[in-house]
Amino acid sequence: xxxxxxxxxxxxxxxxxxxxxxxxxxxxxxxxxxxxxxxxxxxxxxxxxxxxxxxxxxxxxxxxxxxxxxxxxxxxxxxxxxxxxxxxxxxxxxxxxxxxxxxxxxxxxxxxxxx
Amino acid sequence: xxxxxxxxxxxxxxxxxxxxxxxxxxxxxxxxxxxxxxxxxxxxxxxxxxxxxxxxxxxxxxxxxxxxxxxxxxxxxxxxxxxxxxxxxxxxxxxxxxxxxxxxxxxx
Numbered sequence: 759x760x761x762x763x764x765x766x767x768x769x770x771x772x773x774x775x776x777x778x779x780x781x782x783x784x785x786x787x788x789x790x791x792x793x794x795x796x797x798x799x800x801x802x803x804x805x806x807x808x809x810x811x812x813x814x815x816x817x818x819x820x821x822x823x824x825x826x827x828x829x830x831x832x833x834x835x836x837x838x839x840x841x842x843x844x845x846x847x848x849x850x851x852x853x854x855x856x857x858x859x860x861x862x863x864x865x866x867x868x869x870x871x872x873x
Numbered sequence: 874x875x876x877x878x879x880x881x882x883x884x885x886x887x888x889x890x891x892x893x894x895x896x897x898x899x900x901x902x903x904x905x906x907x908x909x910x911x912x913x914x915x916x917x918x919x920x921x922x923x924x925x926x927x928x929x930x931x932x933x934x935x936x937x938x939x940x941x942x943x944x945x946x947x948x949x950x951x952x953x954x955x956x957x958x959x960x961x962x963x964x965x966x967x968x969x970x971x972x973x974x975x976x977x978x979x980x981x
Contacts (some may be wrong), residue, residue: 856967
């Protein structure tokens with residue numbers, strides 16, 4: 759158990775809908791990362807937050823947004839969903855904002871299926 | 874971030890050592906070498922990381938070439954639970970950029 763909690767574990771929704779994925783980082787970790795894993799793209803970095811502030815952006819679509827709350831949990835909002843958004847979404851956390859020597863701890867993921 | 878090259882797949886017999894290679898010829902002086910693994914239907918799991926010297930922990934050993942252009946993850950005794958995709962990642966900033974990794978099959 760990595761200590762990172764993601765909910766829900768599974769989500770099925772229709773095209774055009776909006777969903778929210780939730781992540782609770784490990785106790786004491788201030789940094790949260792979101793990743794998308796699809797069969798044809800592998801693990802893609804989406805966005806990082808550190809202590810409530812956006813720290814870095816990766817390949818995140820404009821239809822997607824995220825935030826980190828004062829209690830350090832984070833939410834990833836996906837809107838106007840398309841079939842191609844079906845994927846596993848992982849959250850990871852680390853103590854520090856990052857840096858080359860920092861390891862991250864990943865949650866079990868949320869499997870999103872868009873029908 | 875610099876790229877890494879790993880074999881797509883490898884096989885090992887149970888209870889034998891496994892050497893998973895990674896080439897990173899464009900590594901820069903500030904890049905750390907990280908290894909993560911992903912078991913089926915689970916999130917990536919930290920294995921080990923290092924900069925220049927060889928590193929050991931309870932899960933594995935990391936052997937880093939003197940010129941740092943390659944590294945090898947060593948699992949000393951493979952078990953069936955070690956069957957996973959192993960990712961070698963060069964990290965210089967905050968994010969991890971995952972490649973395609975090596976899918977390790979452990980044969981009983």
